[in-house]
Amino acid sequence: MPATLRGRRSSRFRGGRPVRGCPDGGAAEEGGSVTSSDARRASAALALRTARLAAGYTQAQLAEATDLHERSIRGLELGKIASPRLDTLDRIASAVGMTVSERDLFMTAWRGPQAPGIDTLDAPFGSGKVLADFLRRAIQHNKDSLFKVATMQQATVGRDRRVHRVRTSEALVARKDAVQQSYIILNPGADVDAGRIRIRGYGSLRLGEQYLCENDIKVFAIEFGSPLQKGESRVVHYECDFVDAYRSDAPLTTRVGLGFFQSRPTYSLSVTFDPKALPASVRQEFQPTSTSAPRYTKELRLDPFHATHISLQSPRAGAHLIAWSW
Incomplete structure (x- = not known):
């Protein structure tokens, strides 16, 4: 792994275990079953909220700092956005001051370790x-x-x-x-x-x-x-x-x-x-x-x-x- 993507896992990005059946956490789909993507999204949503609070931002302030809509930040923190764009995540990571290793963990939490890249x-x-x-x-x-x-x-x-x-x-x-x-x-x-x-x-x-x-x-x-x-x-x-x-x-x-x-x-x-x-x-x-x-x-x-x-x-x-x- 290249040096820019290497680093010890930060406690900031160890999201908690998702609550079964909690729609705001994005952990449960209709019918009550919890998939690995649901759990990952809930964990990533918690990681985002933790990073935002650590940086001292409200949702509105982070939205302004990243040129995003406040509803986008809210949707990410509620786990309601299944596959956010990487440039959106990159803006957020820069705004809250993540290191390179933290950024990699943050991106992977949202997209998965083997998420598809650009088109083909x-x-x-x-x-x-x-x-x-x-x-x-x-x-x-x-x-x-x-x-x-x-x-x-x-x-x-x-x-x-x-x-x-x-x-x-x-x-x-x-x-x-x-x-x-x-x-x-x-x-x-x-x-x-x-x-x-x-x-x-x-x-x-x-x-x-x-x-x-x-x-x-x-x-x-x-x-x-x-x-x-x-x-x-x-x-x-x-x-x-x-x-x-x-x-x-x-x-x-x-x-x-x-x-x-x-x-x-x-x-x-x-x-x-x-x-x-x-x-x-x-x-x-x-x-x-x-x-x-x-x-x-x-x-x-x-x-x-x-x-x-x-x-x-x-x-x-x-x-x-x-x-x-x-």
């Missing part, structure tokens, strides 16, 4: 080998199904000199018929707990399941709603929030890396710094994943608006990594 990829929690294989298949899906035309990103750096948010817009074209989704792979580096990165979609974008893989890599799905046919394009917008994701011992001077896949996309990045924490310089690195490909490094200057802008054209097809540091 079937990526369960638990096994590091399975998750590594899922990551490989997610990358292959992107390469086979989509052509990335352009990526535009806007990053905001706070007074602590760390990236707080990155808003991304991507223009995608389908390589084949019936493409339903794209996978975003975040590899933020050792300073960031990938499990605590919060993802938001904009416009009509719908976020799918989210997973932690080996080396603290986070993968999440972007669902197109209606499938793309070959040659059809779509622009997607999403935001990654890093504010609460930095490890306590992370240095103030930081580095954040993102990646993109396939083709020769145009890449544009704007980084805006807080005027009270301006760096002396910014260094940008561009590294194709092929070991034989050249690496590009460039020193950048800030403009009068406390921002620096990067625009480049990928010199060859394949996967690439972009990173900036100061």
Whole structure:
């Protein structure tokens, strides 16, 4: 099991035994029988309530902190929601301050140790080998199904000199018929707990399941709603929030890396710094994943608006990594 998913079972997530015949606990279906999924859901509901109270939230406050409806929080705590979305659980786990190991136990309590993953990829929690294989298949899906035309990103750096948010817009074209989704792979580096990165979609974008893989890599799905046919394009917008994701011992001077896949996309990045924490310089690195490909490094200057802008054209097809540091 990868380090990001490993950890001793926390007492916070040892839910009590469900009460037989109690509908509010989600422990009994009509007819009075208790199934393993009923018991698991009741235990998970108790775990959620315990975590919420430990964090000092009311149901309304937790709903506001996670951009969810209060009735959703109430339904989860009553065990009335059989299969909540993982991005919903991820928001809750981040809001109440769960560690990575606690988060894994929390997710497993709701979905089960071998819950199905994204559509046909079937990526369960638990096994590091399975998750590594899922990551490989997610990358292959992107390469086979989509052509990335352009990526535009806007990053905001706070007074602590760390990236707080990155808003991304991507223009995608389908390589084949019936493409339903794209996978975003975040590899933020050792300073960031990938499990605590919060993802938001904009416009009509719908976020799918989210997973932690080996080396603290986070993968999440972007669902197109209606499938793309070959040659059809779509622009997607999403935001990654890093504010609460930095490890306590992370240095103030930081580095954040993102990646993109396939083709020769145009890449544009704007980084805006807080005027009270301006760096002396910014260094940008561009590294194709092929070991034989050249690496590009460039020193950048800030403009009068406390921002620096990067625009480049990928010199060859394949996967690439972009990173900036100061």
